[in-house]
Amino acid sequence: MIFFSITLLLFFSIHFNSYSQSLIAGIPSADFVAHKDVEVTHETQWNFWNSPNKWNSFNFMCYGIGNNAELTFKINNLDNKTSKDLALGFGGKKVIDIFKKKHHLWEQKIVLGTNILYATQPNNFGIWSYALYSLRIPQLKTRLTGGISYGTSQIYGFRTKFIDNVKIETQTPNNIGTVLLGFEQPLTEHLSFIADWYSGTHALAAVISAIQYDIGNSVFILGYKIANNKESGSNALIFELMINIPTKKKNH
Numbered sequence: 001m002i003f004f005s006i007t008l009l010l011f012f013s014i015h016f017n018s019y020s021q022s023l024i025a026g027i028p029s030a031d032f033v034a035h036k037d038v039e040v041t042h043e044t045q046w047n048f049w050n051s052p053n054k055w056n057s058f059n060f061m062c063y064g065i066g067n068n069a070e071l072t073f074k075i076n077n078l079d080n081k082t083s084k085d086l087a088l089g090f091g092g093k094k095v096i097d098i099f100k101k102k103h104h105l106w107e108q109k110i111v112l113g114t115n116i117l118y119a120t121q122p123n124n125f126g127i128w129s130y131a132l133y134s135l136r137i138p139q140l141k142t143r144l145t146g147g148i149s150y151g152t153s154q155i156y157g158f159r160t161k162f163i164d165n166v167k168i169e170t171q172t173p174n175n176i177g178t179v180l181l182g183f184e185q186p187l188t189e190h191l192s193f194i195a196d197w198y199s200g201t202h203a204l205a206a207v208i209s210a211i212q213y214d215i216g217n218s219v220f221i222l223g224y225k226i227a228n229n230k231e232s233g234s235n236a237l238i239f240e241l242m243i244n245i246p247t248k249k250k251n252h
Helices: 002-015
Strands: 038-047 054-066 069-079 087-097 109-119 124-137 142-151 158-163 166-173 176-186 191-198 206-215 218-227 236-245
Touching: 054 087, 069 109, 087 124, 124 176, 206 236
Parallel strands: none
Antiparallel strands: 038 054, 038 236, 054 069, 069 087, 087 109, 109 124, 124 142, 142 176, 158 166, 176 191, 191 206, 206 218, 218 236
């Protein structure tokens, strides 16, 4: 099924042209999907050096509704551990240009988003909301993003307890606020260095640094995740593939 999905996405990437991405590596970006376009993203996190090895994925689809806004549907924590932490989400993101005409060189933006989440185990609902500020430094073209978010265990997972340095099964849900930071630096026309970070102690608490490659309609990301601490999980390789599917031919 995974092979079929990736093959299908690669097929779409041959026929269309890309121009946006709705994540940096792990946190929301200041980009958005154009009106009536569809964007599909798959992210794999793989720790093959541990025994047993750990594979986890985040999958989402965005639909542009115009006015710098998009609707999102996501499937989190589809993994090789019977997906006991599987969660579904539906929500949206709005990007607001600040001083668009007066300070356009800095491309200052506010990013707002909210998602309603449903965990298949133990069959309950949660929420994830965030507010970010983003700007691009002229000349260098560096984009910096930072802000805060609040989420329940359906997005941030569970804090694993340790007693005498031994991991135990009892887990405590997280209902927490976090700091989000992001960095994007174009290197060439198609290649960029990106990084982002979630603060705290939870399943997403980590820094991810990666190389992003844009070609045609596809965005490929290859990076490495370093967990904030052992209670937040393990380090992992990151692979991400984003495909944008426009409803009409773009003018270049």
